[in-house]
Amino acid sequence: xxxxxxxxxxxxxxxxxxxxxxxxxxxxxxxxxxxxxxxxxxxxxxxxxxxxxxxxxxxxxxxxxxxxxxxxxxxxxxxxxxxxxxxxxxxxxxxxxxxxxxxxxxxxxxxxxxxxxxxxxxxxxxxxxxxxxxxxxxxxxxxxxxxxxxxxxxxxxxxxxxxxxxxxxxxxxxxxxxxxxxxxxxxxxxxxxxxxxxxxxxxxxxxxxxxxxxxxxxxxxxxxxxxxxxxxxxxxxxxxxxxxxxxxxxxxxxxxxxxxxxxxxxxxxxxxxxxxxxxxxxxxxxxxxxxxxxxxxxxxxxx
Numbered sequence: 001x002x003x004x005x006x007x008x009x010x011x012x013x014x015x016x017x018x019x020x021x022x023x024x025x026x027x028x029x030x031x032x033x034x035x036x037x038x039x040x041x042x043x044x045x046x047x048x049x050x051x052x053x054x055x056x057x058x059x060x061x062x063x064x065x066x067x068x069x070x071x072x073x074x075x076x077x078x079x080x081x082x083x084x085x086x087x088x089x090x091x092x093x094x095x096x097x098x099x100x101x102x103x104x105x106x107x108x109x110x111x112x113x114x115x116x117x118x119x120x121x122x123x124x125x126x127x128x129x130x131x132x133x134x135x136x137x138x139x140x141x142x143x144x145x146x147x148x149x150x151x152x153x154x155x156x157x158x159x160x161x162x163x164x165x166x167x168x169x170x171x172x173x174x175x176x177x178x179x180x181x182x183x184x185x186x187x188x189x190x191x192x193x194x195x196x197x198x199x200x201x202x203x204x205x206x207x208x209x210x211x212x213x214x215x216x217x218x219x220x221x222x223x224x225x226x227x228x229x230x231x232x233x234x235x236x237x238x239x240x241x242x243x244x245x246x247x248x249x250x251x252x253x254x255x256x257x258x259x260x261x262x263x264x265x266x267x268x269x270x271x272x273x274x275x276x277x278x279x280x281x282x283x284x285x286x287x288x289x290x291x292x293x294x295x296x297x298x299x300x301x302x303x
């Protein structure tokens with residue numbers, strides 16, 4: 001927590017970008033105990049950064065207030081920790097709420113398009129039922145469409161869920177899924193995880209680093225439905241380039257209105273989900289790779 005607050009304090013000064021802030025943080029960590037309370041190292045930090053101590057103290061007070069304002073306990077995971085995905089480029093701290101042991105398990109990521117067909121919804125239910133029978137956690141986002149539909153179904157079935165957020169823990173993007181987010185957070189069998197600290201405010205571009213984290217955490221991705229040129233194909237390529245596997249439902253592969261799914265599947269050796277049992281067979285016949293290193297205030301009221 002102290003290290004994350006220090007890093008965010010550095011980022012807040014002079015509008016530093018992530019790379020410059022991380023370089024400064026690393027320079028400080030080579031000379032100071034960055035896990036110590038800020039008051040113990042503020043003079044050393046001021047010297048290293050050539051900033052007046054009172055400026056640092058003021059900036060850190062704002063960051064600390066945000067970090068301490070949450071009315072619920074949450075965890076901070078630092079780059080290099082056992083539960084931090086090794087390929088999460090440009091991300092140095094993660095923030096999580098819920099059952100942290102789910103991050104030690106082998107989730108299956110399920111994603112789909114915003115305006116799904118009835119056939120895709122049916123395929124989502126079939127995929128999720130198979131995962132539930134296997135006791136595997138499901139991982140997805142809260143994006144409107146098949147993602148939110150799948151996570152609502154999983155919540156109602158009391159499945160284990162991992163939700164990768166495009167917002168800090170106290171906000172929801174999109175806002176219309178706030179009730180779903182709160183329900184999952186309070187289910188007792190889920191974990192919410194985000195690269196965005198308590199001191200940030202959700203913005204549209206947050207989906208980009210969110211997707212990067214999602215790819216870094218994914219060993220097995222199921223695309224329920226996606227149109228030609230849709231963003232999920234880029235995510236699928238990222239998963240496969242990192243050594244993961246991708247499965248596409250027959251609903252998506254056989255849609256005559258979309259031709260890219262079948263072509264992508266042939267070119268990249270993608271697995272097909274055509275009937276119940278396909279997922280179990282593929283998950284059991286090939287071991288997963290190892291990705292990880294050893295009110296108006298916007299608060300979520302029901303935590």
